Amino acid sequence: MPDLLIELFSEEIPARMQGKAREDLKKLVTDSLVEAGLTYASAGALSTPRRLCLTIDGLTAQSLPVREERKGPKTDAPEKAIEGFLRSTGLSLDQLEIRDEKKGQVYFAVVEKPGRAAAEIIAEVLEATIRNFPWPKSMRWGTGSLRWVRPLHSILCILTDEGGAEIVPLEVDGITASNTTHGHRFMAPARFAVSSFEDYSLKLKSAHVVLDSAERESAIWSDASNMAFARGLELVEDKALLAEVAGLVEWPVVLLGDIAPEFLELPPEVLQTSMKEHQKFFSVRNPKNGRIEGFVTVANRETADHGATILKGNLKVLSARLSDAKFFWENDLRIVKNAGLEGMGEGLANVTFHNKLGSQADRIARIAALSEALAPALGADVELAVQAAKVAKADLRSAMVGEFPELQGVMGGYYARALGLPSEVAQACKGHYSPLGPSDEVPVEPVSVAVALADKIDTLTGFWAIDEKPTGSKDPFALRRAALGVIRLVLTNNLRLSLTEMFEKSNPQADATDLLNFFHDRLKVFLKDQNIRHDVIDAVLGMQGNDDLTLVVKRAQALDAVLKTEDGANLIQGYKRASNILSQAEEKDGVEYSFGADLKFAETEEERALFAALDQAEAAILPALKAEDFAAAMSAMAGLRAPTDAFFTAVQVNAESEIVRRNRLNLLSKIRQICLSVADLAQIEG
Known part of the structure; x- marks a missing residue:
């Protein structure tokens, strides 16, 4: 069985597009080959800034004939x-x-x-793939009709077996497939022939091209970390930047430089953001004082002076960028020291938050009022919570945040500290946007939590009031993220809040019931990662207090634990059997069997045992629920499994005696009643 090697060689592919392009090339080609009747053993896609590569091992030599x-x-x-x-x-x-x-x-x-040769099928498949490749953006060049992300220069396409390598006959818009490729643009530009994937990858390495992006990432991180360590410094981790830089170079050469002394007092976040956004530099930190003192740049070639000229040029550009950052920093500090943070934020009255929800200043007033209402329940100082809410967004008017929007909040914290404001206020300025994502750190300081909750609840109730809700995959105002942020703030800090009350205090025009349902859906998604099933959540959402997320989760965790036991799982079947029999009898008889079971009408030991077990369970469950000891309540409920099973095994509910029948139906009703006091077991699947 032959092996297939494809390389599409072009001008530089944007780093952000390379990962998806690899997967698209692999899927489009392999799916089409299989559809055409070929099979294969394995496939892998690789990329560098100038090439997409696909290797397929164990490809069948031809398709089978079809009748x-x-x-x-x-x-x-x-x-x-x-x-x-x-x-x-x-x-x-x-x-x-x-x-x-x-x-x-x-x-x-x-x-x-008839069966077709693999080469014939590959030629058709690859041409169709190239002509219809799903680049986010593509271009035409010259006089041809072909579109590619950047001008496509050559196509390498060979089939290799024991007899050697065969070029697949293919021409796309004047580009004829061959068995040759280029090495590094500057260090080894000459074309060379290859005979297999192994030969291809080895010759590329000799021609100063590291084909595997993961290998380039590993080399960059290892070299940069070692260089920093040798200087007593440490590399600041940034996985996204690492992936991007690996997509910019074919032969990574790591260079370590020093930041000029006049910039060392800038906040670390400012240095990191400026170097990452403008220069794609990694930050190097002094672990002793937390300052950013150096940078790592990754060149795409080796030089005779070991990168000295490259570093000199980068330092010149970096100094210009950091001079701007220093100016913004000093100018912002001058403003806040003269006018305070509220003075800096005065211009927010002229900044529209949403045309139906007023200005940013209007929003700040709402957040301050809600923070005041929330603070006592969180154990936060009310005055500090209101003060923090009033200044938390002031840095939106700062020059630094104007240049680097991702530093909003961070800069507010620095400006608050520079003014000597209480540390709780400075922390809230920085932390009130958090958590922004599922892995973001959650604030735990009470004032920060109050402002963070108020910020997110105001956003949600505001957009609910004007009927701007997420639909399908569309969520332009990131309301799902805001709801998840509230959920994580509440659960991480073990807060006992009525969300319905908070919604009504925040914006009475918002549909609190609909918004609570939205939160319940988000909660299911959040708890799925903790292996708690949707049906378990549904079983507790019907209980009283379902707008207290901490209470809901405690119930769900206790029910989930019980359902993982044999008694708990089997009780579900007994409950459903009792419920089904009751429903059928109530529909047939036109009455509700909800009370009146009397021990004196019990005819069997199993009936009497079930009466006793229900009384015992009820006596244990009610105080446990009142004390919110849900584990004890669930355990007492699970204890009904054995007597319920025994009852159904030995007793015929629909007895000939109408009195006995009604008594047994009322006994089943008591099972339903006790179980429903703990959770709606009808929601449990299976």
């Missing part, structure tokens, strides 16, 4: 129907077979397709 039978119209069908069938099969009338069926004679087409 296909298609039933056509009856022989006496209208002429146009017969002509249409002939066109669809590509056969003539004399090539059709006539077969007898119950309703008369029918035409059949027998189409035999």
Whole structure:
């Protein structure tokens, strides 16, 4: 079985597009080959800034012949129907077979397709893939019609087996497939021939090209970390930047430089953001004082002076960038020291938050009022919470945040500290946006939590009030993220809050019930990662206090734990059996069996045992629920499993005696009643 090697060589592919392009190339080609009748053992896609590569091992040499039978119209069908069938099969009338069926004679087409050579199929598949490749953006060049992310220069396409390598005959828009490629643009630009993937990757390495992006990432991180360590420093981790830089170079050469002394007092976040956004530099930190004192840049070539000229040029550009950052920093500090943070934020009255929700200043006033309402329940100082809410967004008017929007909040914290404001206020300025994502750190300082909750609840109730809700995959105002942020703030800090009350205090025009349902959906998604099933959540959401997320989760965790036990899992079946029998009897009799079970009408030991077990469970469950000891309540409920099973095994509910029948139905009603006091077990699947 031959192996296939494809390389599409072009001008530089944007780093952000390379990962998806690898996967798209692999899927499009392999799916099409399989559809055409070929099979393969394994496939892998790789990339550098100038090439996409696909290697497929164990490809079948040709497709199998196919014999296909298609039933056509009856022989006496209208002429146009017969002509249409002939066109669809590509056969003539004399090539059709006539077969007898119950309703008369029918035409059949027998189409035999011979097996095709792999090279022929590959050529068709690869041309279609290239012409229809799903780049986010593509371009045309020259006079041809082909579109590619950047001008496509060459196509390498070979099949290799024991007999050697065969070039797959293919031409796309004047580009003819070959067995040759280029090495590094500057260090080894000459073309060279290859005979297999192993030969290709080894020769590329000799030509200063590291084909695997993961290998480039590893080399960059290892070299940069070692260089920093040798200087007593440490590299600041940034996985996204590492992936991006690995997509910018074919032969990574790591260089370590020092930041000029005049910039060392800038906040670390400012240095990191400026170097990352403008220069794609990694930050190097002094672990002793937390300052950013150096940077790592990754060149795409080796030089005779070991990168000295490259570093000199980078330092010149970096100094210009950091000079701007220093100016913003000093100018912002001057403003806040003269006018305070509230003075800096005065211009927010002229900044629209949303045309139906007013300005940013209006929003700040709402957040301050809600922070005041929330603070006592969180154990936060009310005055500090209000003060923090009033200044938390002031840095939106700062020059630094204007240049680097991702530093909003961070800069507010620095400016608050520079003014000597309480540390709780400075922390809230920085932390009130958090958590921004599922892995972001959650604030735990009470003032920060109060402002963070108020910020997110105001956003949600505001957009709910103007009926701007997420629909399908569209969520332009990131409301799902805001709801998840509230959930994580509440659960991480073990807060006991009525969300409904908070919604009504925040914005009475918002539909609190609908918004609470939205939160319940987000909660299910959040708890799925903790292996708590949706049906378990549904079983506790119908209980009183379902707007207290901490209470809901405690119930769900206790129920989930019980359902993982044998008694808990089997009790579900007993409960559902009791509920089904009751429902059928109530519908038939037109009455509700909800009370009146009397021990004196019990005829069997199993009935009497179930009476006793229900009384015992009820006596344990009610105080446990009141004390919110849900584990004890669930355990007492699970204890009903054995007597319930025994009852159904030995007792016929629909007894001949109407008195006994009603008594037994009321006994089943007590099972339902006790279980429903703990959770709605009808929601549990299975």
